Amino acid sequence: MTHSAVSGWRWSVLAWGFSLIILIPIGVILSAWITPEWAVWRHLVDTLLGELLFHTLLLLIGVTMWVLILGVGLAWLTAMCRFPGQRFFDWALILPLAMPAYVLAFSMLGFLDYGSPLQGWLAHQFGPNGYWFPDTRSPAMVVFLFSLSLYPYVYMLARAAFLGQGQRMLEASRMLGRSPWGAFFHAALPMARPAIAAGCALAVMEALADFGAVSVLGFNTFTTAIYKAWFGLFNLTAATQLASLLLLFVAVAVTVEQQMRGRARYFSTDGHAPSRDRIRLRGLPALLATGLASLVFLLAFALPVGQLLVWAWSRLDLDLDGRFRDLALHTILLGTGAALLATLAALFLGMVRKRRAGERATRLALHLATLGYALPGSVLAVGVMLTLVWLGKGVDGVFGTATSGVSTGLSGGILALLFAYLVRFLAVAMGPVESGLERIRPSLAEAAHGLGSSSWEVMRRVYLPMLRPGLLTAILLVFVEVMKEMPATLLLRPFGWDTLAVRIYEMTSEGEWERAALPAIVLVLVGLLPVILLVRKTGRSGG
């Protein structure tokens, strides 16, 4: 007992040490408060702050609501029910994950906006003002597009949770007299809560930190204010101060997530027993299920991909060359490296948390380590940049290397970029790893310990096999995230390390959406590979 207590302490220290490294860039950003930029704040309070808060809140509530409805609803339908097309939608509904929000935004706008063929046709039929059309730049449209782009996080994690619950528990609750829907609300949903909460938190943080999509849609949020302070008012300090406020929003979101996970712990007994006995939908319910799934798939994936293909086709001769191979290769390499690093880190932190679950301090350290996801990429990138330059200069100072030595190597090298990805996407890897860990009964490990296994053996022989789906999900999720990431990649990439996202930026920054379509479609295709792999590995049970 004493032995395990001591090693437990070591775990905590390690967890804190690791979290602190992750926290340095965030600390650098917070240190902007040393010189508060009151003039900028005053200006914002006088002019924009009300609208910004309202918009950000709207995004927070609207996106949460809709990703929950779409994500959980569709996951339940495809995992537990049978309806026409269910097998197809089971995996197809994850595909939008490969589509960055900014790409969805500009392709949908291209499809729906005033100059689009659709509106052209309508105007031709009914006259320029003779028909009603949803306002493409309204808050409702923004929430709608974000929900379409972000629901897959909830869908994917909820689906895995539903599938993992196994059949016996549901059968039991059915036998106790619950209707199928009663079993859903009283047994399946509460058990899936950690996974759903994790997915929801990811979606919300992503929406709050987004800049690309909101700037395409002309919707002012905190991130647009951050960029205004930085690029418009030439005040990076004020920008980072604003960015630190975003962290406050996220602290709230994370607390809510923890509350949602609740105190209760649920452990699965029968692992991945496939559910043979799906609820068979007939008549109107079946029609509704197929209709809803088709509509979501159409809007979130088929339509934007179609638009991109049309654009890409028209520019093929202009832009397609050998460089695309390099762009794709860089994207894949960076994605893989970062995904593996982040997943290892998440596994480590998750284990510490599992072992030291009761300690407030350890829990706090782990929370802090995931904050990076909520910061706009370029602000975080500047934090990482400053950290590494400072470190590099320190090393240069100590060892007296020439000025172009270690410092440039650190801040201009691939390590800087990987580090930034780690800080930013640790939260993404934590979600699936933690919800996987939570479902493992502590008594299993205790039993193994009792039988004389070392911690290492328990890890290797008990935890890892059971965690396999969770780890895989983490790796693939981070891969997709890194692939879609734009601002940090732009600022920190070494010379020659252009990725597909960089290429998209080059085109969209001057509004050439049609030319951005080709790299965007390649990005979606590259992103589809891990998504399909993910679907296969997390099981297509119920066949």
Add this chain to the structure above:
Amino acid sequence: MLKSLLMATTLVTGLLIGPSSSFAAEEIVIYSARKEHLLKPILDAYREKTGVATRYLTDGEGPLLARLQAEGSSTPADLLITVDAGNLWHAAEQGVLAPVESATLTANIPETLRDPQKNWFGLSVRARTIVYSTERVKPAELSSYEDLADPKWKGRLCLRSSEKIYNQSLVAMLIARLGEEATEKIVRGWVGNLAVPVFSNDTKLMEAMAAGRCDVGIVNTYYFGALQKEKPNTPVALFWANQGGNGTHINISGAGVTKHAKHRQEAIKLLEWLSTPEAQQLFAELNMEFPANPAVKPHATVAAWGDFKSESLNVSLAGKFQTSAVRLMDRAGYK
């Protein structure tokens, strides 16, 4: 599983770190906010002519400047190429550029298109002017930016977002000439005349105009050129604003040599070459801009838009008044 995870991580990280540490020493290093497809052909031409190789990194102006500042004396960058005088002015203000004394540059680039302190030099010129629907507006009804605030344009004006620096510079130049009070009145007038919410780019604005959503707007000339090339039948035309007064608002893309350049002489030579007729032709033509060097004729498509009188104030004022412009636009409710 854990072992393979660890091994894979080590392998991939090693693979990533390995090649990137190699650094060719004798190349001019450029940080550029001008996009790759507008820059590469020029640098290729320079290499062909002189044998001097270059490396470049593209990003937005803000992040590039932040990178330059963070790197300080250890920066690998020799030359900063960016778009908009406001950004160049700010880079100089932050002390990341070093003045260049060059007779070639002062001879080739007009005085209003370069920094009085010689930190940066304009390389191409774009005008931000009025576009109108040829179906619903007669050119005789148009005159100036100020006039677009007139109630006769109520519900007929399209504007791009004030987040874009091009609009910030336009308003900054209005402030430089007319003062804050008069400018704010104009901007409030624009906002009151808007037909639809602001756009995120100039092309979408002109497409909305063609679709009948509005009748007048303000865009950069090269966007108009691109649209004209793509859809020649679009019923939208250019109008040179403020010809009766101070001239049409112009802006530049330009470059400056960094303070801690490791290849300062080579970078100056490249900058000088960029101001010469042979480079100017290509540099402007790639983006349908006007050459900064007055001895060089613009491309035929661009020349077809006609001669115009351009703003006579130095473009650096756009930087000086940019902060005021942003605040003014926020106050006036220009999103």
